[in-house]
Amino acid sequence: MSKHNDLDALIIGAGHNGLVCANYLARAGLKVLVLEARPIVGGACTSEELIPGAIFSSCSYIQMMFRQEVVDDLELKKYGLESVAPGLQEMALWDDGDRVMFWQEIDKTLRSIEEHNKADGANFMRFATRLKRFGELTHEIQLSDPPTQQRLKAIFDDAGESALYDAFMTASAEDLLKDYIESDRLRGFMMFMGLVSTWGSPTTPGTAYVYGYHALGEFEGQFGRYGLPKGGMGMISESLVSALQAFGGRVETSTTIQQVLIEEGKAVGVLLASGEQIRAPLVISGADPTRSLVGLLPDGALPEAAAADAKEIDQRGSMARIHLLVDALPDYVGFPGGKLGPQHQGLNILGPSPALYEMAWQAQQRGEFPDDMVVEALIPSVTHPGLVSQPGTHTLSLGVQQLPFDLAHGDWDTRKEEWADKVLEIYFRYAPNMRNHILARHVITPLDLHRDYHITRGNIFHQSMIGLDNLFDNRPIKAAAHYRTPVPGYYLCGSGSHPGGGVSGMPGHNAAQRILADLAGQTDTAAGRKVLKADNGLIGNLLKTDVGQRLGYQVARSRIFRSLTERLSK
Structure with missing residues (x-):
């Protein structure tokens, strides 16, 4: 009997999103096989001995956006993921010796900022409260089907935060930061995250969202913090493989897929470069959307309008x-x-x-x-x-x-x-x-x-993240924005899908929830995890006011506050 008999789902690509999707499906009882063209797993989330005697994180190299919900759901620490947050998280350095240092401890960070520019300590705290509010309003929609732009705008309007929508969704990184930060150099340091894999500059409209998307990263529940996996970023992918195997899933590397098989208008499996066919009623691609919707599908598989849109994806x-x-x-x-x-x-x-x-x-x-x-x-x-x-x-x-x-x-x-x-x-x-x-x-x-890494035109996000035309229910194209494509049985789960790039696991998580909802017949309902909205309470609401922000700055700058929080964390 063939080892490929009776598969429920085939996943194209063992990048981290493909592996996340595979894990959720396997835990739901599906028989899953992941096929990877490269000899190692991980895609851009991988560790390689690029130089003899040294292991490097080849592409992505910090664990900042990987959602804690995914880590916990899939028990990745149990399956080998071990990461450490450096005490000094980030440093900006200029060639005249000027510097700004972002520490795990907020009071040390504020003091470093103030040594650089006295006024920007309080300014930074004021900005941080607005960034955190942006995160509260977008947290739930990142782990679900994408909202329409009308629904997205309504979330902010209903919360009385229309100005916040304009600032983070449509403005440039420079316009966003200049309203808060005096120092040109400090703005340059902070806006770096808005220019990752970007075709544009700090004044390009939409880079504010790229900045906000990155800046909301977290590590082990700590907002704005990152960790370094012990064995490099490939440890994330390896832990995902171990977790998948524990639930019966399999991964095959050095296996190149030539085309998705379509019969009677439905995806029924894949054709390998070797000529072998592997069949399954579900085919899910973690490859970038150009490869997924243009390169892997036979001509005529997509409706004419969708095919035209797929060829125009901005990468x-x-x-x-x-x-x-x-x-x-x-x-x-x-x-x-x-x-x-x-x-x-x-x-x-x-x-x-x-x-x-x-x-x-x-x-x-x-x-x-x-x-x-x-x-x-x-x-x-x-x-x-x-x-x-x-x-x-x-x-x-x-x-x-x-x-x-x-x-x-x-x-x-x-x-x-x-x-x-x-x-x-x-x-x-x-x-x-x-x-x-x-x-x-x-x-x-x-x-x-x-x-070599099979990322079209080298865009590690798989698609531009600048502009609402590339985001939410337009990502990657309108016809494939909810992880399912116009081809029945063919889904997308890579970074080219909502909410976007980075080692977050969110597209893989969301695609799996969408697939399971479709299998349950819930095709017309939003799929995603149920997230309780944060109750800001007295302190949260106080920090929305000018007086509260000034008080928050004084408290955060206090070493006593740091000592107290360190004791509580122990």
Whole structure:
């Protein structure tokens, strides 16, 4: 008997969303098989030995958006997920030694901000209360079928927050932040999250939502915090595989799918590149929507209008990584050299400013590399020494956003080393000693993301997240916005579906709820988990007022408050 007999569901791609979807379906009693083209699982949420003796998180490298509900539902800690939050979460550093440090402790963060700009401590707290309110209003709709734009607007209007809708849903990151933050540099630091895999600049309408979507991340229930998995981001995917196998699901790697099989207008399985057919009444794709709706479907499978929309999906905006094995820690400007310090723990954003992002945007449109770039830097081996086999070495990963996929001259294969050299020269301005301490490097370009990681045009979100035309019940296209496609039996569960990209597990969770609801005959009702709306209580309502925000700032800035909260957490 074939090992593929009697399947209930086939999932295309073992990216984290495909694995999340598979887990929920398997726990509901379905017999599930996940097929992955690459020899390893995880997609962009993966760990690889890119340099001998060193494990790197190839694409995504912090656990910030992965929803705690998914971690808890699927018991991922039981199945191997172990993550740690660095004490220093983020640091912005400029080449004159100026810096801002975001710590786990809010009072330390506020003091660092005020050392940079006295007024912005209170300003930051005022902004944080508005960001948190935005999160409260969007929390439930991220773990459910997407709302219509009319319903979305009504949620804010009914809460008396119409201005908040305009600020976060349609404005630019610059317009959003300039109303709160005085310092140009601090705004540049904060708006970085609005420019991840983005085709645009801080003044592009819609980047406020990209910022808000990221900034609402959490780790183990802690708002605005992230963690680093012990074995790199692939530990998330590996724990998902272990959990799936515990409930009877299977994963097969190095298995390339050529096409979704359609018979009598319905999806009935897949055709492999080997010529083998695997059949199942449900086929769910975790691939990006262009691959899912154009590349994997035979001509004529979609209605004409849907097929035309699928070919116009906006996948502009990419990023690239440089992974380094080094034999010293960076002596960052403004810090004492030769010592391990908090500056080596967290995510460093080097040189952030609105002007530099604008420069990158101009170069992006021309298909060129800008003269200067904002560079991200992370040293995961400081938190998890087991990532390297040789004592005294470290994994150092650099990243750059706002990159073009198509270059005006040459291509990424012929120019990747030139680009990497340019980025490293910028990095050496902040860490001059590292020029002589790089043992090896591995570069991942937008073309590599497209070709090797199967992410069309290198957009790690699978589709642009700028503008309401790319979000909610328009994502990825109107005809496939609720995870089911116009082809009966064929569903989508990847980052190109609501609510969007990042290692969140939300599209996979939502697709599974939609599929299970459809199987139960609940095709016309909203599918999703039941989330109780937060009761803000006296304190929550007080923080919505100017007086309450000022009081909240004074309390948060207090070391006594920190000591009390630390005791309560124990």
